[in-house]
Amino acid sequence: MRPKLKKIGLIVAGPLLGVMLSLSYSAIADKETKPQLPLDDLRTFAEVFGKIKSDYVEPVEDKKLLTEAINGMLSGLDPHSAYLDADAFKDLQAGTQGEFGGLGIEVGMEDGFVKVVSPIEDTPAYKAGLKSGDLIMKLDDTPVKGMTLNDAVKRMRGKPDTKITLLVLRKGEAKPLTFVLTRAVIKTQSVKFKLSEPGYPYIRVTQFQEHTGEDLAKALKTLRDQNKEPFRGLILDLRNNPGGLLNAGVGVSAAFLPKGELVVYTEGRGEEAKMRLTANPENYVRGGARADYLRDLPADLKTLPMIVLVNGGSASASEIVAGALQDHKRAIIMGTQSFGKGSVQTILPMNNGTAIKLTTARYFTPKGRSIQAKGIVPDILVEEAIVNSPEHAAMLREADLTRHLSNPKDGEEKPVVPPAPEEKENKQETPAATPEGEQKDKSAAPTGPIEPGSKTDYQFNQALNLLKGLQILQRK
Numbered sequence: 001m002r003p004k005l006k007k008i009g010l011i012v013a014g015p016l017l018g019v020m021l022s023l024s025y026s027a028i029a030d031k032e033t034k035p036q037l038p039l040d041d042l043r044t045f046a047e048v049f050g051k052i053k054s055d056y057v058e059p060v061e062d063k064k065l066l067t068e069a070i071n072g073m074l075s076g077l078d079p080h081s082a083y084l085d086a087d088a089f090k091d092l093q094a095g096t097q098g099e100f101g102g103l104g105i106e107v108g109m110e111d112g113f114v115k116v117v118s119p120i121e122d123t124p125a126y127k128a129g130l131k132s133g134d135l136i137m138k139l140d141d142t143p144v145k146g147m148t149l150n151d152a153v154k155r156m157r158g159k160p161d162t163k164i165t166l167l168v169l170r171k172g173e174a175k176p177l178t179f180v181l182t183r184a185v186i187k188t189q190s191v192k193f194k195l196s197e198p199g200y201p202y203i204r205v206t207q208f209q210e211h212t213g214e215d216l217a218k219a220l221k222t223l224r225d226q227n228k229e230p231f232r233g234l235i236l237d238l239r240n241n242p243g244g245l246l247n248a249g250v251g252v253s254a255a256f257l258p259k260g261e262l263v264v265y266t267e268g269r270g271e272e273a274k275m276r277l278t279a280n281p282e283n284y285v286r287g288g289a290r291a292d293y294l295r296d297l298p299a300d301l302k303t304l305p306m307i308v309l310v311n312g313g314s315a316s317a318s319e320i321v322a323g324a325l326q327d328h329k330r331a332i333i334m335g336t337q338s339f340g341k342g343s344v345q346t347i348l349p350m351n352n353g354t355a356i357k358l359t360t361a362r363y364f365t366p367k368g369r370s371i372q373a374k375g376i377v378p379d380i381l382v383e384e385a386i387v388n389s390p391e392h393a394a395m396l397r398e399a400d401l402t403r404h405l406s407n408p409k410d411g412e413e414k415p416v417v418p419p420a421p422e423e424k425e426n427k428q429e430t431p432a433a434t435p436e437g438e439q440k441d442k443s444a445a446p447t448g449p450i451e452p453g454s455k456t457d458y459q460f461n462q463a464l465n466l467l468k469g470l471q472i473l474q475r476k
Contacts, residue, residue, distance in 0.1 A: 045069075070356075071148065078359050078405055079108075080345050086353040088150055091157070102157040103164070104186045105130060106242055112145045113137060113169070114152045118240055118313060120188055121206060124181045130168070132313075137176060138167035158183045190244075191215040194453060195223055199232035200467060202453045202460070205252060208244030208317040213251025213284055214293045220255065224298060233305040233467030235460065236321075237452060239335060243316030246344065250277050251284030253324045255294055256331070258302055261366070263324045266344055267408075268361030273344075275361075306331040307463040310376055311384065315339035322376045323365035333378045334463050342372030343405055362408060372407045380472065382462050 049069075052060060067083070074081045084092060104123020108115050114136040119126040136144055139155045147155075156164060166179045190212045196202040201223040205212060224231070236256075243249075246264075253263045257279045265276045277283045281292040308322050308331045319338050325331040346360040364370055450456045462472045 071150075074356060074358070078343070080341070080343060080357070081359050082150075082357045084347075084355045084357060085150065087154065089347075089349070089353065089355040091153075092347070092355075092357075101160060101185050102153075102183060103181050104184075104188075105156075107136075107149070107153065109149050110135065114144050114147075114149065116168075117242070120186065122189070123186050124184050128179050128181050130166075130179060131170065133171060135169040136166050137169055138165075140165050160185050191219050192452075193219040193223060195226050196235070196453060196460075196464060199227060199229075200235070200464060201227070201231055202235045202237065204237040204452055205241055205318075207241060208246075208248035208252070210245065210248070210286065212244070212248040213255070216252055216255055217293045217297060220297055220301065230298070230300055231304055233307070234301075235307050235309065235453075235463045235467070236331070237309045237460070238314045238318040238322060239309050239311045239452065239459070240313035241315070241318040242313065242339075243318060243341070246277070246317060246320070247284045247286060249317035249320045250279070251294070253321050254279035254284055255297060256301055256304075256306060256325060257328060261324075261328060264320045264363050264365065266361040266363045268344075270360070273346075273361040305467055307466060308333050309459055309463060310335045310338045310378060311459075312336055312339055312375075314376070315341045319371050319376050320363060320365075323369065323371060326376065326379065327366040327369070332380060332466070333376060334380045334382055334466070335378050335459055336381065336383060337377055338371070338375035340371055340373050340375035342370050342374075342407070359405070362405070370407050370409050372405055374407055380466070382459050382472070384459070 049065060052065060053062075067085070070083045074083050103125045104120040105125040106117040106120065108117050116125075116130055116132055116134040116136065118132050119130045136152070138144060139152065142155065144152055158164065160183055162183050164181055164183065166181065168177045168179060170177055188207060188209070190205060190207045190209045192204045192206065194202050201220075203216065203219055203223075205216070236252075250263045257263065259279055261279045263277050263279055263283070265274075267274055281294075284294075285292055306325070308325055310318065310322050310333060314322065314335075315338065319341065322333050322338065326333050342362055342364075343359045344361040344363055345357045347355055347357055349355045362370060362372055450458075453460050455461070465472055
């Protein structure tokens, strides 16, 4: 009997929950060969279930016990596998389409508290002053300790224009801080852009959503119209971008790579988890029937001098883009080492309207590098501009997460690198900075928030200097 086909999604995102993501591809959900159930272990499970039902201090519903068992089974695998109830599944689908209700924060768990990974720009959380590394202790009058991340996210969401009070522990503060936020419909803009100065466009991708590739193409056309002549160099900012849809990352890469070049490949146990995604429309245009949104872009974008900015908040799809452009020597990667999430999660819908987010594959850069628990190492290291900032001090990476997957290049397994396309000769590379040409910047570093792509954005300004052939100034 042929296996049934179910809609699933492939997502590559940082340690977030309920903020973004959606469905992306189709693949085989059921296997022809069913695994044998461990009967002895199932008897033990039934025995524990019965003891809880009969002896626990308070009555517990069967549904709650089974749901928590499923939660534990998935969360015990790695930091990114999870059970999604019906509401969380709907929120996940809405998030990647760029609109969802709530506060606008990317969150994880640490020591039983909800940890702010990053507030999303232009949202209630961002405007209220929540910062990366903040630990949320209470939601209204309810302590967070003991909640699951799913439960905490549900409490933070709600109808627009309703208020919620957060009690927050912040490093460096003597006592907890109180924030009163008003929930809103969060409409995230995944692509932001401007002409930093004539000939030098700046494009910031904050998340990889359903329409990110199309929005990038529109941004490039708008910038070209504004510039009225070919660009001299381009800065692509992927800092603090936690990832998102895999095909959106392929689309962004394809905007700057020759058609047919390998962007990323994946290796997993099942045949459907083994993919080779190239810079071709079938790998980034969703639905297949829609027109290739990259086809009308100027041809010189494939050879234009280019710098990609990354940092410890650049994860998954961001690392796929940076790794592909780095391997093909298409761009110089500048900034600090990225997050290091090299795994792909598949969204598997269940028959009852719920779903599971399951890690099904590791991904590799075109040259066979795994960034899992390592990240992308920049070609030119330029430290963050803000010194002694909570964001910098609290930055966590994949290697810091409990139960993170190992890196197969460390000896656990040896994936076979698929044959790569023939190397093209005379590829244009961006100018490289020589160590002896670097000088120390003696000016004082800012200590407050900065606007990406502004005059106070130190990394951005060093990228612009490099594109213009000027010396890079390193912080003392």
